[in-house]
């Protein structure tokens with residue numbers, strides 16, 4: 001990569017080897033066969049970049065699990081954490097703390113409608129768990145509906161709600177969890193001809209599921225506003241409003257999961273803002289403080305909050321609203337406002353990433369569809385543009401996944417860290433990515449996609 005970028009300290013391969021050896025000996029990694037992985041030892045990071053101990057730099061086109069919306073090591077966020085650690089490093093959730101109150105006030109101000117109270121968690125899955133608990137207690141019902149194409153986290157309720165194959169090994173078949181098909185015109189479950197028909201049929205399907213499950217048994221519908229890990233699926237115009245209407249008609253709590261889509265990723269503070277839809281509960285995490293300290297939460301509407309006005313909410317977490325995490329959130333949100341980072345994400349998506357990716361798609365037989373908004377894009381890779389057969393089989397592993405593995409390796413060799421999931425690569429850099437960095441990253445993708453083209457029919 002040639003773009004101006006932060007210079008790492010002098011390479012120190014010996015230290016890198018020691019870090020890696022200790023990692024291999026003692027760290028048990030997520031989602032991995034422990035002996036088949038080779039994690040990169042990272043020495044440092046800044047802005048859109050991180051680097052290893054051997055002197056290799058990577059442009060972070062994955063934002064560390066779609067997380068560092070403000071980029072790495074933002075000085076104002078780092079300083080706020082340091083200042084808070086020096087002043088009051090921890091306090092139990094039962095106390096009022098200035099940074100916690102301020103973080104909640106800012107989040108209430110930014111979230112749509114009357115989502116004016118915030119329950120803090122340590123991450124996204126816990127936010128989903130608590131949203132489901134709130135919905136069940138509010139309605140006195142037990143069923144929860146979620147989409148097949150979804151990811152909601154890896155804890156008990158969240159993994160059962162998740163629709164994608166990561167659910168399979170942990171699926172307890174939890175009573176009351178019902179999956180349905182959300183809209184995805186490119187891979188339509190309804191054989192729809194276009195977006196409008198997809199929307200109409202997806203809503204009719206959901207109405208049927210509700211009718212056959214029994215509306216009086218359904219506590220909540222949980223949806224990602226823009227589906228993230230399962231494909232960056234932008235809902236067609238009218239879909240979210242239609243779900244809102246169904247929820248209102250049957251007294252079902254509408255939960256929008258904005259853990260990935262929230263805090264600027266789509267070029268608006270919340271993805272729901274694109275469609276003017278207000279849920280009853282909104283879950284967030286990741287971008288709220290760019291992951292500098294673990295934080296998530298549920299933004300709660302007046303109606304749901306009222307349920308717990310004189311009746312105790314039976315849930316809590318030792319680290320709920322941790323002062324360091326809240327200090328990071330206040331600093332992140334403030335910096336995003338001052339530096340107009342959300343507006344920048346919208347602009348770079350509309351002017352650079354979107355057009356750049358569409359142009360790339362024309363050149364490569366393996367790119368079936370380009371979808372996205374802001375700094376939230378996916379390339380759906382196919383064997384054949386006509387049949388839309390995915391480039392690798394659903395949930396492929398090992399040799400079956402070679403086309404995607406070849407593509408990822410080609411990116412990394414060229415100094416770009418990609419986000420790869422099943423037959424897709426997602427383009428999810430920090431919201432702060434510069435135009436020059438975005439263009440350089442697109443050029444690398446363009447070259448690396450040739451590795452995937454080689455596997456087309």
Ligand code: PMP
Pocket residue numbers: 065122123124125126128151152153154224228229257258259260261285286296
């Ligand atoms: N919901 C969505 C939409 C997510 O993308 C994720 C994480 N990728 C989660 C929930 C779970 O968040 P966490 O990993 O912080 O528990």
